[in-house]
Amino acid sequence: MSTPVEAIEPTPVAEPNRKPRRPWTSSVTTVGLPVLSVIAFLALWQVAAASGTWSETFVPFPSTVWHAFVNTMTTHDGVRGYQGYLLWEHLYMTLRRVLVGVIIGVGLGVILGLAMGSVTWLRSLLEPWLTFLRALPPLAYFFLLVIWLGIDEAPKITLLALAALPPAAVATTAAVVAAPVGLVEAARALGASRAQVIRDVVVPSALPETFTGIRLSVGMAYSSVVAAELFNGIPGIGGMVKDASNYNNTPVVLVGIFAIGFSGLIIDGLLRAAERRAVPWRGKV
Known part of the structure; x- marks a missing residue:
């Protein structure tokens, strides 16, 4: 009668020395470096302004610029903000x-993209035509939109929609x-x-790239907003920047630029968060 063989437990292999991850390191990288870059930028700006090389x-x-920001946010000396x-x-x-x-440009762009991708x-x-529109700077056809649609909201929104459509x-x-192709053929073979x-x-496989296109569309619309608000743009950041530039009011121009830039960063962050929720499989398949 054979004697049962005892199970031999494998000898645990020692893992190479790994440095423990420090949670605060990633926090410093995520928060500290951007803050440091802002401080460095402000310091260089202060030095450039104090050097006297350029006129104020x-x-x-x-x-x-900070005082201009405060003035545009409040009522001072009987003046409410900028231009009321x-x-x-x-x-x-x-x-x-x-x-x-x-919304208009991305909606039409996604529908158009689905149709163009499906029908050769x-x-x-x-x-x-899409390439032609994408190559045109928005300012090139804005004046034509003003002739056709007037100076109210229609040409502004049309310009922003046309700027947002091609990337999406x-x-x-x-x-x-x-x-x-394998998944498409498999679905067809199963009778879909x-x-x-x-x-x-x-659509699920296209969603990651579509979100990238949406982010690019928002960026294109933001880069066109000053052009869109050239005429009758007050109230509006672009109109404020345009009006302030007429009087060489550089601090207010910079306030408007920073307002557009920071709001754009926030919106892009929200789009990234929405993308992570809507497309959790991105980079995992």
Whole structure:
């Protein structure tokens, strides 16, 4: 009778020495470095303004810009903000125009991208026009929009929509074309209709690139907002910047630029958070 063999436990292999991760290190990298870069930027700005190389009209002191910011946020000496509107009211009008323009442009761009990516002849027909529109600077056709639509809200929103449309359309088209052929064929083999293939296979695989296109669309709309508010742009950040530049009011111009930039950073952060929630499989498949 054979004697049962005792199970031999494997000898644990010693892992190489690993330095323990320190949670505070990532916090310093995430928060400390941006703060340090801002401090360095302000210091260089202060040095440049104090050097006297440039006139204060061209390079005002940071404190001067801060006072301009406070003035645009409050009522002082009987003057309410800038041109009768507080800074947040200017920013609200600009963000509202950008939001409406981006919703229209991105909505049309995504639909157009899905259609162009799914239908070859439609892509061949529309792609040259899309490239043509993408190559045009928004200011080139804004005056034409003013002639056609007047100087109210219609040309501004149309300009922002036209600026936002190409990035979303191009990104969605490329993502649909690059959809995994194996998954598409497998879905068709299982009896899925064309609409079901698009809904269950093509759209999920295209979502990551579509979100990238949406972020680019928002950036394009933001870069066009000053042009969109050239005429009758007050209240609006772009209109405020344009009006202040007419009087060489550099501090107010810088306040407007910072307002656009910081609000753009916040919106991009929100889009990144939405992307992480909507497309949790990005980078994992």
